[in-house]
Amino acid sequence: MKFTFKPGWFLLSAITFLLLQGCTKNITSSYSYPDTRIYIAQRDSTVQYNTFKTFSVSDSITIIDNGQTYKSLTTTGQAFIDAMIKYMKQNGYTLVSNTANPDLGVNLSYINTTSNSVIDMSSYLNYYGGYWDPSYWGYGGYGYYSPSYYGTYQINQASLSINILDLKDAVTNGNRIKIIWNGLIQGEGIDDATTADTQILHLFQASPYLKAN
């Protein structure tokens, strides 16, 4: 029996297998910027959100940029603040001044990282009092605390974190301000005033319980 070896077919198979490497669909190629974004709404399950009636929103946004923090109010930041006010009002809450003993306080923080790492929300919240002085809400000397409802997600650019604070029960909570809701936006192109309203809307759509009535 005489066998004839034809190396051309092995070359063909090698080329075919190389083609397989490029044969999977790249998911991000079909994504627009909005498609890349996720809107995570986390709540304290023990809280009845309809027991709160008034709220106030901070007058600036804290920028947490690779460990450096400062307050800022850009056009984009104002757009996010306006959107929060709009949807809180639509859900039945009444906007008051931060000096008028609001039931709820709303803080917005823009977290920027340049490394491809996992956001550790707990470490971010450990320093929350440094970013947001409780005296702004009329509770000087108090601390913040929250249940462990913050997940960790891999990001490579930026995220916007919004916290709703229980000011009404700060005294009964042991002189601590409890963070009762966190909204986290991650993905591409977050820092955009033209889409701020839609981005906040997605957070409220994921939080059907966040109503005063």
Next chain:
Amino acid sequence: MKKLLSCVVLIIVISNYAKAQTGLLKFTMGYNLASPMGSFKTNYANGISPRGFEGDLSYGINNQISLGIGFGFQDFYQKFPRAIYGIASNENVSAVLTNTIQAVPIMAKFTYTPLLGKPVTIQPYFSAGAGVSFNSFNQYLGEFSWVNSSTTNLAFNADGGILIPFKKYNVSSAFQLGVGYQYINFNQALANNLNTINIHVGLILPLRSN
């Protein structure tokens, strides 16, 4: 004299048929379309996947039966519109959800060609395979990987179609057209198996012959 000549030609032709695949090592490579079925279609990927290949390396035991190794690759992709997903009792996510599944089955394969050795231009074939599939499943929320798993599962395949030889009376090189069913025991929460109907076209090429 004419009758004798005709008989000689017939004997030569039949002898060619007779060793049409016996002792022949063949390589088949083709393009594959896969259409998901059942819960795989409902929960993971509801569209036809145009990104696939399949092939085999087979040895002709005789004209009717060849045995070999079948292999394949198929990439499934499904992007679902933005929706709200509860990912914990106190946590909802609004996201565009995307599933990607890559399946690489490798199977022992049995092929039956009932008319090989007979003067038929188009040869039907039937094949069956059993083996394992190496599967990779990724689920994305937005651009973020949410689930990432790799599994090895049992896989089965049944296939039928036609072979059209490039040279008359010689099936060592042929065009193949077939329709098949593939079952992969996926064993995931939303789909017990990856059922697909496959349509494929390919080429059969000789690697070695006696």
